[in-house]
Amino acid sequence: MLVLLEGNIAAGKTTFGEKLVAGGTVDFVPEPVARWQSGFAANLLDRFYTDTARWAFTLQICAFVTRVQALDARPDPQRVTLFERSVYCDRHVFAKNLHEHGLMDDTEWALYCNFWDFMADTIPKPDAIIYLRTPADVCFQRLHERGRAEERGITLAYLQQLEEHHDAWLLTPGVAEKPVLVLDGTGQWNAADIHQQLVQVVPQVRER
Numbered sequence: 001m002l003v004l005l006e007g008n009i010a011a012g013k014t015t016f017g018e019k020l021v022a023g024g025t026v027d028f029v030p031e032p033v034a035r036w037q038s039g040f041a042a043n044l045l046d047r048f049y050t051d052t053a054r055w056a057f058t059l060q061i062c063a064f065v066t067r068v069q070a071l072d073a074r075p076d077p078q079r080v081t082l083f084e085r086s087v088y089c090d091r092h093v094f095a096k097n098l099h100e101h102g103l104m105d106d107t108e109w110a111l112y113c114n115f116w117d118f119m120a121d122t123i124p125k126p127d128a129i130i131y132l133r134t135p136a137d138v139c140f141q142r143l144h145e146r147g148r149a150e151e152r153g154i155t156l157a158y159l160q161q162l163e164e165h166h167d168a169w170l171l172t173p174g175v176a177e178k179p180v181l182v183l184d185g186t187g188q189w190n191a192a193d194i195h196q197q198l199v200q201v202v203p204q205v206r207e208r
């Protein structure tokens with residue numbers, strides 16, 4: 001069973017996933033950031049933030065490929081597995097935002113969408129989506145507290161753009177691919193609380 005964990009940069013997704021794993025019934029697969037940093041002969045994440053217009057398309061293709069590889073590497077597809085972000089988030093939020101702000105041109109966007117449409121049909125579909133909704137200003141504060149070098153130039157305005165796209169995708173009825181469980185990213189969630197909430201959108205979780 002596949003559950004997606006979505007949310008803004010520094011929304012608290014990794015901490016949230018680790019807490020849920022502590023309950024013992026869910027596997028958690030973090031976003032493949034380490035591979036973007038060192039798996040392709042250069043730090044693509046750093047290149048993206050340093051020269052976004054040059055590297056936006058490249059990083060989006062890299063993100064798609066590494067996310068699909070992580071899906072294929074699931075140790076036990078029968079267990080409930082929580083994935084931090086997804087190819088759907090890339091399409092609805094990150095790539096879309098890059099195109100809207102001129103950082104992916106029309107040709108790159110058209111190629112990305114064709115690639116995405118073709119490849120998305122070949123990957124496992126999610127059973128549910130958790131949207132950890134954390135206000136952009138809180139994310140901005142957390143981002144600076146964690147101090148990831150590549151993110152030092154991220155602005156509050158950029159996080160607000162991403163928040164708008166997340167909301168348009170996950171809060172608008174009928175847009176998201178699967179049922180969405182919206183949780184307050186500023187709350188102090190424990191494994192039991194999360195499990196209880198998750199059962200509301202994925203009743204099968206109760207049986208596992």
